[in-house]
Amino acid sequence: MVAVEQHGALPVDLAKAYLLLNHGPVTLVSTAHGGRCNVMAAAWTMPLDFSPPKVAVVIDRQTLTRELIEASGEFVLNVPCRAIAGQVLAAGSRSGRDGDKFAALGLGALPGTLVGAPRVEGCVAWLECRVIPEQHNEQAYDLFVAEVVAAWADPRVFSEGRWHFADDRLRTIHYLAGGAFLASGEAFETPSGLGS
Amino acid sequence: MVAVEQHGALPVDLAKAYLLLNHGPVTLVSTAHGGRCNVMAAAWTMPLDFSPPKVAVVIDRQTLTRELIEASGEFVLNVPCRAIAGQVLAAGSRSGRDGDKFAALGLGALPGTLVGAPRVEGCVAWLECRVIPEQHNEQAYDLFVAEVVAAWADPRVFSEGRWHFADDRLRTIHYLAGGAFLASGEAFETPSGLGS
Numbered sequence: 001m002v003a004v005e006q007h008g009a010l011p012v013d014l015a016k017a018y019l020l021l022n023h024g025p026v027t028l029v030s031t032a033h034g035g036r037c038n039v040m041a042a043a044w045t046m047p048l049d050f051s052p053p054k055v056a057v058v059i060d061r062q063t064l065t066r067e068l069i070e071a072s073g074e075f076v077l078n079v080p081c082r083a084i085a086g087q088v089l090a091a092g093s094r095s096g097r098d099g100d101k102f103a104a105l106g107l108g109a110l111p112g113t114l115v116g117a118p119r120v121e122g123c124v125a126w127l128e129c130r131v132i133p134e135q136h137n138e139q140a141y142d143l144f145v146a147e148v149v150a151a152w153a154d155p156r157v158f159s160e161g162r163w164h165f166a167d168d169r170l171r172t173i174h175y176l177a178g179g180a181f182l183a184s185g186e187a188f189e190t191p192s193g194l195g196s
Numbered sequence: 197m198v199a200v201e202q203h204g205a206l207p208v209d210l211a212k213a214y215l216l217l218n219h220g221p222v223t224l225v226s227t228a229h230g231g232r233c234n235v236m237a238a239a240w241t242m243p244l245d246f247s248p249p250k251v252a253v254v255i256d257r258q259t260l261t262r263e264l265i266e267a268s269g270e271f272v273l274n275v276p277c278r279a280i281a282g283q284v285l286a287a288g289s290r291s292g293r294d295g296d297k298f299a300a301l302g303l304g305a306l307p308g309t310l311v312g313a314p315r316v317e318g319c320v321a322w323l324e325c326r327v328i329p330e331q332h333n334e335q336a337y338d339l340f341v342a343e344v345v346a347a348w349a350d351p352r353v354f355s356e357g358r359w360h361f362a363d364d365r366l367r368t369i370h371y372l373a374g375g376a377f378l379a380s381g382e383a384f385e386t387p388s389g390l391g392s
Binding site: 143 | 200215218219221222239240241242243244245250252254264267281282284285332333337339341357358367370371372373375376377378379380381382383384385386
């Protein structure tokens with residue numbers, strides 16, 4: 001893979017894209033269609049397959065994000081860090097129907113490389129996704145399945161298939177409730193005795 | 197709700213059960229059917245609805261766990277803590293077809309209260325689940341949808357709808373890869389300025 005830098009991000013091998021979500025961080029879902037774009041917070045997302053990589057994400061039917069995903073068939077899952085936790089909370093508590101959230105939150109939008117949806121500046125990883133239509137899941141559970149067609153990460157915290165947090169402001173974050181988060185904490189390996 | 201203690205665990209209001217998984221911890225999936233029981237690790241799981249609470253979890257078709265879930269329609273999602281990270285790793289790297297993993301890993305099995313699957317001792321939260329049959333998802337994506345029918349937590353780390361980690365050994369954990377985990381880290385609230 002040619003390591004073409006994209007605004008400081010480096011490409012992640014698609015077979016390793018699941019590692020960007022494996023530890024359960026909160027995400028921002030960014031979308032665009034017909035001249036409108038939006039960003040919302042989503043904690044209910046997970047990897048669904050390794051290769052080709054797929055993800056599952058819950059997108060409430062009342063959101064503008066849902067409307068833009070249904071119109072475009074595309075979105076980006078952005079993995080934010082502690083430095084922008086305030087914007088993540090705000091992205092989850094106001095609607096894009098009330099005005100451009102990128103502008104309101106002071107979030108930059110970088111162009112997607114393979115999808116029309118933008119990538120959110122200030123995040124530390126990005127998964128560009130194309131929806132695999134699954135009408136029953138979407139209608140019954142607000143559940144979307146998508147294939148990851150491109151993945152990017154900030155090499156300061158993710159490289160060679162591994163997260164490595166040194167700067168606390170660049171740690172990924174996990175949403176609790178009521179405006180509270182947990183930072184991704186201490187990395188450790190388990191005693192080898194049981195890992196047969 | 198009557199706070200009937202179950203081996204040190206207290207019941208969690210079903211409407212708040214999603215909070216046990218909202219921050220993306222790794223889980224253990226425990227199962228039982230026809231005199232056999234098993235436990236495996238699952239990082240690919242997420243809440244799917246609030247009330248009644250539902251979860252989504254990926255269960256590979258080659259596992260004994262899959263066989264026991266398909267036969268019983270039930271499982272428990274157990275949320276382990278750092279103290280048993282070695283067992284979590286081992287539970288994810290050997291098959292129950294090679295022998296009783298509870299015994300091999302030294303994990304205790306507590307009876308489920310509303311499902312036949314056991315709860316794993318030493319975990320800090322437990323979601324007792326009944327599968328909502330979704331044949332297409334199961335076949336196409338190894339994806340199971342289930343309703344949470346009972347939820348429990350260790351009050352030392354979760355009470356009144358809130359995680360509160362003091363003892364590092366009781367922190368929930370997030371799986372990276374290759375035997376490495378992240379502990380759930382520092383709790384923080386965001387600046388209120390943006391959270392309109």
